[in-house]
Amino acid sequence: xxxxxxxxxxxxxxxxxxxxxxxxxxxxxxxxxxxxxxxxxxxxxxxxxxxxxxxxxxxxxxxxxxxx
Numbered sequence: 424x425x426x427x428x429x430x431x432x433x434x435x436x437x438x439x440x441x442x443x444x445x446x447x448x449x450x451x452x453x454x455x456x457x458x459x460x461x462x463x464x465x466x467x468x469x470x471x472x473x474x475x476x477x478x479x480x481x482x483x484x485x486x487x488x489x490x491x
Contacts, residue, residue, distance in 0.1 A: 424483055425459060425483070426484065427477075428475070431477060442475075445474045446474060447470075456471075468482070
């Protein structure tokens with residue numbers, strides 16, 4: 424699942440550490456999510472969206488991997 428976390432985080436001038444602290448996760452977790460190496464839980468997805476002031480739909484871009 425692609426996301427816009429890095430783009431929106433930089434727009435808001437937040438470091439990975441600051442966003443991680445706001446969401447009560449590690450900086451490594453934010454890095455892994457930004458690099459599509461980890462899909463966050465639904466709760467964390469809502470926390471990220473809330474902290475970045477966007478909807479979950481605006482933050483995460485779902486790609487259907489099965490059908491085109």
